[in-house]
Amino acid sequence: MRDTRFIQLFILLILTALPGRLEGQAVPGPDENIPFLITFGPDGRITSWGDDDFSQTFFFTIPVDYKDPFYIRIYDPDIGGKTDELNNFWNTRMVYSVYGGKGCYTHPDAKGIHPTNNYKSGTLLATRAFAMDNKLDERWFTFGPFNPADGEYYQKFSSNVFKIICDGISGDDGNLYRYFLSRRSDENVPIQGANAFTYEYTFRMWNNNDTSFVSHIYPFIDSGCIYIKQKNFDWDSDGDFVVVSVERKGQVMPLSGEDNWVEDRMPILDAEIGKSLDFRFYKRRGELVKNNNVVISVENQYGENLQFFSAPIGGVPVYKPRLKVTPKK
Amino acid sequence: MTLSVFSLRLNGQAKGSFEVQHVTSLSSGSDDFAPIVTDDGIIFCSNRKTNPFLTKKNTEGVRLYDLYFAPFNAEGELSKPSRLASNLGKDANIGPASISPDGKTLYFTKNLVPGKNLKKRDSNKLGIFTAKRSGSQWSDIQPFEYNDPTFNISYPFISADGMSLYFCSDMPGGSGSYDIYMCENIDGRWSKPVNLGSNVNSSGAEIHPFLHSSGRLYFASDRPGGMGGLDIMFSTLSFGTWSKPVRLDDPINSEDDDFAFYAVPGGFEGYFSSNRRKYNDDIFRFASTIIRWSVCDTLQGNNYCYEFVDEKALLLDTLDMKSRWEWNFGDGGRAAGIIAEHCYAGPGVYDVSLDIVNLVTGRVEKRQASYELEILDIEQPVITAPDTVAAGETIMLNASETYLPGMTIARYYWNFGDDTVSEGIEVSKTFQIPGRYNIQLIVTSERDQSGVVREVCVCRDIEVTGNGN
DSSP states (O other), rough: OOOOHHHHHHHHHHHHHHHHGGGGEEETTTOOOOOOEEEEEOOOOOTTTTTTSEEEEEEEEEETTOOSSSSEESOSSSSOSSSBBBBOOOOOOOEEEEESSSTTTTTGGGSSSSSSSSTSSSSSEEEEOOOOTTTTSEEEEEEEEEEEGGEEEEGTTTTEEEEEEEEEOOOOEEEEEEEEEEESSSOOOOOOOOEEESSSEEEOOOOOOOOOOOOEEBBOOOOOOOOEEEEEETTTTTTTTEESSSSOOOEOOOOOOOOOOOOOEEEEOOGGGBBOEEEEEEEESOOOOOOEEEEEEEEEEESSOEEESSSTTTSSOOOOOEEEEEOOO | HHHHHHHHOOEEEOOSSSEEOOGGGGGGOEEEEEEEOOOSSSEEEEOOOOOTTTBBBBBSSBBOOEEEEBBBBSSSOOOOOOEEEEESOTTTTEEEEEEEESSSEEEEEEESSSSSSSOOOGSSSSEEEEEEEEEEEEEEEEOOTTTTBBEEEEEEEEOTTSEEEEEEEEESSSSSEEEEEEEEEEEEEEEOOOEEEEEOOOOOOOEEEEEEEEEEEEEEEEESSSEESSSEEEEETTTTTTOEEEEEOOTTSOOOEEEEEEEEETTTTTEEEOOOSSSOOEEEEEEEEEOOOOEEEEEOOOOEEEEEEEHHHHHTSSSSSHHHHHHSSSSOEEEEEEEEEEOOOSSEEEEEEEEEEEEETEEEEEEEEEEEEEEOSSSSSOOOOOOOOTTOEEEEEEETOOBOOOOOOOEEEEEESSSOEEESEEEEOOOOOOEEEEEEEEEEOOOOTSSOOOOOEEEEEEEETTTTO
16 A cells, blocks of 8 residues: 555645745746647547647646636647647637536546546536637636635645646647636736646647757656556657666667557666656757657556656755765785 | 813804893803703703712813703792703713604713723714613613614704704715704614704714704804804704704804704794803893784785676666766876776875766767865785895895874884894895795874874785895
8 A cells, every 4th residue: 555645745735835836837837848738629530649638637736725716827728820830720629617616636547538428527616718819819818716725625736626627629730828827817827835736648749859858757666656658659760768867877669650659668777766756858960850749658666657747846856965984806 | 071062162143033041040150051951840961060979070080061950949949959860871971962853751961981991082982872761760761772882972952853863973985073963763773874964064063953843954064154163053854854043143142152942832942052151151031022923914905996787877887878988087197987096106196087978979978976085005014025036135124115294203123034134214134045035014103192102014925035145
């Protein structure tokens, strides 16, 4: 039996000790350096564009002591214009839905990586469909206000949890967007101690083969984790995927090719428990892979999916060599 | 002429590291010499006066030599000597002796023809005899089979295993005067005497052989080049050949006659005889003042070579890390790898740092870890000397690289492992005999404010080859 009390205490300590670092309301987060989330329209079930299931779920955690109304803002929610990915002509519709209440997070289907069964668990608090809309192109749309108490209280995080799902319902264009959990409806004002996470990340890589454009995601390694299995999809063999942690400096992991999955296991070291890993994605140098959209998820040895926090729990892991100097015999 | 055999006289001088004391409890005012130590006392030779009725004299009224025994008392001190036995020989000189390892057989020197009726002094030669111990009595006196009325055989020494008998003789065929010979016990009989050869024997007299447990054959010789008179020296047997003798230094040898050397197995104490007090032979006890530590640290070489490891990376070093570890050793040296090795020129404080190069981006992450490496020399006295030297070759031994911080050194004391010593930060030494010598350097501090004197010892071996003179 895993020690959930430990991780609860740990996260609580992190929330209180490092409030500034955990303003993880921007999705993708600043430490992730990911330009956009992406969800495609489902027509034709074409996955080769970089979305395996035409749906993306994120959770927001709001510290239980935060009582004020809050907002969930979406950047460029429509499908069309400069930011999104056109396939033939703009014909795509998306629905964004915000859930709270019991089961919005704790329902087993909510923690999956596939939009199946009751993945829309919980109480629907707000929903809206979007298509091409020039008024919202490269602008923010705001859901809310929401009462924090309308979320699902999750003791392990000492937070109220809300869920937002972006489902493609028609068309085949790619919807590029971002979220922000905000105290204000008209600007992005973070809530101290809040965070966001997902179990499956579908995002756009930078359209730049300068290796300084490194994207990161930060799976959190829970206690009891012996190994992880990462699965990534449609990476088009675009560059290098390396894992950095407090214990390892750039361990190379395999990347998928066009429209296929690849997975690999990696043993977890004791010192990595209770911390985040840094999955780094370096785009290929040389020939540029444009508009590369990718999917990734991680599970532990029990098949449980691990969270990718927008603000990495414990901070961005930094590898620190441990030097040993010994006289030669 | 019997007396002259026991009292050859010559001259010489030198220096050494022994304390010498006249053994007054054995001194009589007459000749007292050639002590041998038994379990319960000391047997020695003397021509002392006993009383008017018992004092042995020859036909010319000259006092004769006899063996005396001084037992140890309960405190280990010597008690008053008395004649060892009255039945070893009547009207004859009874002289230097040796006793078998089991203490039951006495080998002793005696005139071949006892009695007062001898007219010519030279005609009464010396021979070796044995006596068997029975309780406190000595009996069954038997002559050595090679005794001969035409020459002297004397100064017996029976080896510790009882299988070799060394003695001295002026028998024909020798190098001159007295030579040292040896017989081996083969099936209960003594083999024919073998002359020990020209290294041991000279044209002068070689007398009083004593084979120490170390393998050294000590004897006295009046050959030229010594300190004067009889000098005590030793030779060692190597591959069937006795080496050139090495003379003992002052104060064992003096400008007078020094002879009849006897040492306990460790070699640090024993007895010898000398007429340095003039007129008579006396017994002296010596004890080594040589400092030699029983436990002395072996000299260690300073190590300036180190291995540097990023232990974390080592755990995963079979994996492609897309990184390169670059070490800066703080002395200008650099190396790449999760494990690196580097040798410094010497002691010092070095700022070792590790850069990690991201092989994907080419970015160098500077000083991902650093380590202040302080290299110190080993705190020890240091012996600088060649590992190998030829016998007869003079070498210099230097202690100037001694590293003992906080210690004000008052004395550098050298023990060369051959019972010779020297003092000074740099000394010279000539080893005469091939072999492996364990050199000790003992460094002594000035007395500190608390009155404490520190001493530190290191040792190392020097191989002396037989290629020298």
